[in-house]
Amino acid sequence: MTGVSELNDRTEILAAQRNDDSFSTLWEELEWRGLIHVSTDAEALSNLLEGEPFAYYCGFDPTASSLHLGHLVQLLLMRRIQLRGHRPLGLVGGSTGLIGDPRPTAERVLNSRETVAEWVDSLGRQVSRYLSFEGENAARLVNNLDWTAPLSAIDFLREIGKHFRVGTMIKKDIVAKRLNSDEGISYTEFSYQILQGLDFLELYRQYDCKLQSGGSDQWGNLTSGTELIRKVEGASAHAIGTPLITxxxxxxxxxxxxxxxxxxxxxxxxxxxxxxxxxxxxxxxxxxxxxxxxxxxxxxxxxxxxxxxxxxxxxxxxxxxxxxxxxxxxxxxxxxxxxxxxxxxxxxxxxxLDESSLRGAVSELAQATGAVGTPVAQLLVDAELVKSLGEARRAIAQGGVYVNNVAVESEDRVLESGDLLHGGIAVLRRGKKTLAGVVAE
CATH class of the missing domain: 1.10.240.10 (Tyrosyl-Transfer RNA Synthetase)
Incomplete structure (x- = not known):
């Protein structure tokens, strides 16, 4: 699609989305949909969601160039809350992405600053597709590098680090697992929960942000922010942990x-x-x-x-x-x-089929390459649809082989230029369901 048609398509998709008014509250619907695994005070959260508009956020770290299905759960939760009238903040972690949250088994590979910056832009564009940036509760993209980059190490330790207790930090599930592993955990990844807590504090200060959501495996990081806000600002903030989808x-x-x-x-x-x-x-x-x-x-x-x-x-x-x-x-x-x-x-x-759809479909199939003039029987062997040329010829003789859904009638049939769709792709089929793609050499 062109940029304009894609934008119109996205606008139509967002405009068609609705929360279900058969539920008495949004919280009731979120629970029915299985989106709440753990949370701070459920009653207070339900009341918050039914009350005056407020800001809330979810963070997405650029540890890859694309979001995946786990992130989509968060984006759809954010959208449901936005439809209730509240203001989403999509945080793309320009600073936390330079570190990465602790993995269960080993240290992350640290990506270059240039790579992370490119991924920040890529993820920001993706996040923008699932939220509305118009109206009184328009979404906003934020980058935590904006408030962490100017912060010196001394200021970070004095102003933020002093509020965290090591005994509490090492009890977090992911940290405890790593401490008990052969790999251990570096101070870099150990400090991640402090940085995420700082994010919530800064968003609370700048936008009166009262809620953070994330996967339930991030619960320790989510609550580091609610605790920091309580200690520093004397205020109440909330967190929702969605279940890991299995x-x-x-x-x-x-x-x-x-x-x-x-x-x-x-x-x-x-x-x-x-x-x-x-x-x-x-x-x-x-x-x-x-x-x-x-x-x-x-x-x-x-x-x-x-x-x-x-x-x-x-x-x-x-x-x-x-x-x-x-x-x-x-x-x-x-x-x-x-x-x-x-x-x-x-x-x-x-x-x-358009070329994109055909190539996408063929990419999932077994593959063979061949020039014009290559025997179809040989392509069947190369694609591993049969084990031998003899078996290929028998399959053709029995009427069970197709090129682009057209039955192959001769054992001597070869790949022809007219078989190559979009200049370079053909589809082989044996029987009803066994498929392979042929890519021209």
Missing amino acids: NADGTKFGKSEGNAIWLNPEMCSPYTFYQFWLNQADADVIDRLKVFTFLSRAEIEDYARQVEAEPFKRAAQKRLALEVTTLVHGAAAAQGAIDASEALFGRGDLAA
């Missing part, structure tokens, strides 16, 4: 072989993104609809009945994939992913 079997959601599902389409294509949601298990899909879509309680309960009665139709998964892909990549990209998914399996025209 699948029904207990595995961490959004991870596959250690790789996150990124929100950047260059790192995870809209087709791959769509397929990820489409393949959610029946046991998980309703929880995903609650967290990652703005569908109403009535709509989601209806999908729950459909999952129970007709799971083979996968209606809930299809709606989930459509909603979240549209949210992240836009309506055109979502439709392109649907069209590509249909076309790959012979239910649509591969030639009609």
